[in-house]
Amino acid sequence: MAKQNRTAITPTRDTDYNEWFQQVIKGADLAENAPVRGCMIIRPHGYALWEAVQKAMDRRFKETGHENAYFPLLIPLRFLEKEADHVEGFAKEMAVVTHHRLEGKDGKLVPAGELEEPLVIRPTSETIIGEAFARWIRSYRDLPLKINQWANVMRWEMRPRLFLRTSEFLWQEGHTAHATEEEAREEVMTMLEVYREIVEEHMAIPVICGAKSAGERFPGAVDTFTIEAMMQDGKALQSGTSHYLGQNFAKAADIRYQDAKGDWEHCHTTSWGTSTRLIGGLIMTHSDDDGLRVPPRMAPEHVVIVPIMRDDSQRDMVMEYAEKVAAQLRDVRFDDERTRVRVDSRLIQSSEKRWDWVRKGAPIILEVGPRDIEEGKAAFTRRDQVREKKQFLTIDEIAGNLEDTLWNIQSTLFDQAKEYRAARSRDDITTREEFEAYFNELKGNTFNATGGFVKAWWCESAESEESLKELAVTVRCIPLDQPGGTGTCVLTGAAATRMAIFAKSY
Numbered sequence: 001m002a003k004q005n006r007t008a009i010t011p012t013r014d015t016d017y018n019e020w021f022q023q024v025i026k027g028a029d030l031a032e033n034a035p036v037r038g039c040m041i042i043r044p045h046g047y048a049l050w051e052a053v054q055k056a057m058d059r060r061f062k063e064t065g066h067e068n069a070y071f072p073l074l075i076p077l078r079f080l081e082k083e084a085d086h087v088e089g090f091a092k093e094m095a096v097v098t099h100h101r102l103e104g105k106d107g108k109l110v111p112a113g114e115l116e117e118p119l120v121i122r123p124t125s126e127t128i129i130g131e132a133f134a135r136w137i138r139s140y141r142d143l144p145l146k147i148n149q150w151a152n153v154m155r156w157e158m159r160p161r162l163f164l165r166t167s168e169f170l171w172q173e174g175h176t177a178h179a180t181e182e183e184a185r186e187e188v189m190t191m192l193e194v195y196r197e198i199v200e201e202h203m204a205i206p207v208i209c210g211a212k213s214a215g216e217r218f219p220g221a222v223d224t225f226t227i228e229a230m231m232q233d234g235k236a237l238q239s240g241t242s243h244y245l246g247q248n249f250a251k252a253a254d255i256r257y258q259d260a261k262g263d264w265e266h267c268h269t270t271s272w273g274t275s276t277r278l279i280g281g282l283i284m285t286h287s288d289d290d291g292l293r294v295p296p297r298m299a300p301e302h303v304v305i306v307p308i309m310r311d312d313s314q315r316d317m318v319m320e321y322a323e324k325v326a327a328q329l330r331d332v333r334f335d336d337e338r339t340r341v342r343v344d345s346r347l348i349q350s351s352e353k354r355w356d357w358v359r360k361g362a363p364i365i366l367e368v369g370p371r372d373i374e375e376g377k378a379a380f381t382r383r384d385q386v387r388e389k390k391q392f393l394t395i396d397e398i399a400g401n402l403e404d405t406l407w408n409i410q411s412t413l414f415d416q417a418k419e420y421r422a423a424r425s426r427d428d429i430t431t432r433e434e435f436e437a438y439f440n441e442l443k444g445n446t447f448n449a450t451g452g453f454v455k456a457w458w459c460e461s462a463e464s465e466e467s468l469k470e471l472a473v474t475v476r477c478i479p480l481d482q483p484g485g486t487g488t489c490v491l492t493g494a495a496a497t498r499m500a501i502f503a504k505s506y
Helices: 017-027 044-063 077-081 084-093 126-136 181-202 248-253 277-286 312-330 350-360 370-375 395-423 432-440 462-471
Strands: 031-033 040-042 074-076 095-099 102-105 108-111 114-121 145-154 168-178 207-211 223-230 236-244 256-258 264-266 268-275 303-307 341-343 364-368 377-382 391-394 453-458 474-479 498-503
Touching (some): 044 145, 044 168, 044 277, 074 077, 074 126, 077 114, 077 126, 126 145, 126 168, 126 268, 181 207, 223 395, 223 474, 236 277, 268 277, 303 312, 312 395, 364 370, 370 377, 377 395, 391 395, 432 453, 432 462, 453 474
Antiparallel strands (some): 031 040, 095 114, 168 268, 207 223, 207 474, 223 236, 236 268, 256 264, 364 377
């Protein structure tokens, strides 16, 4: 029997994919379950990943003319009652506050003061932001109004999973108001492109941009556009959405402006958002059976230096050398910033430190010991090549190639993910029988149990979309990039003018 290599994470992906995902999170110290069911505590290393997303996105939001603001967590119920379609879409997920104080009774604290009106903990902020927009907008000169909010939201989750589905999660939500449909739709596509840019170019996750089907649209929206990513088990992850809301929310909230002729018109509004679900996507796109792998543009540390000493007598000498190496590497610039270098000075075994940083996904790990000091070298390991033999390089060699090496790791992770998606995508399924056979055979909780993406012609009927529920398959999107011409719907056999992406999803 062939000897199997030990992995830093157990179980492996092809043994129990769901548990592997949880163990990657645990091994990388990213997050843990909170005392409140369905909520999570994001630990510093996990929050640093979210900060990297925030930093990249916030810069692009401001470059595209948006300003940050903050709106209340609690929304009066009457605001939501104005938008029936919107409320119906979120009603089962809403958490409601009905009391405003506690009092002691029989040795326990119990709710006492009942509110005159229930307050909903925001599931999204269209209604309360719409109320503010209605007060702020009076003239065409006030348009366009472009606001972004970094906040938390609450959607009561029945089957929580860290980073993928939690009752409370962090996100950003953009809200804009425009004079015309054309301007609003341009905004929607601009922000979809911002999302694609950040997710592909910073997070190294390839995505497909497309329109959501009628059954998958944001509640109350006229059109919803999405970026869809494939995870390593073949499932799709909706990674960002941008919505054209038409005048639906504007009419409900009475968001109007006076045009140049003096006539009053309702605004055209948009909303768009991404969340900490992106961190779940990063984990499931790049991680391996040794733990997390982080693209350098996202990494809290680009280089981690692990000092190696046999006893305390060597400690001062090795630590001094490690700090000297760190200072030299910090002078190297990557992605318009100084390289982020950390010396791990914890008083634990060196081998334990190294594998800790392997599990945390540090792009480059250097090990330095007494012998390295004499030769001016370090043991060099790339996280994406962690199972290959270590290289012993001079510090000048490492520093001289550091920027190029980090960019190479960034592109390697993206290319690997793109190749993986291509290998698990099908465009040769043309009939309902083939479609059902493909998705019916994909069962279980292993690495290869859920297949991948099927791209096929679709007639876009509500009935055919509803029929997918038995297979636990959804229309992920109708890609913006279409082949043209016509075809035969894979589900009904009817004529079709566009192709869709079908998959199981998170």
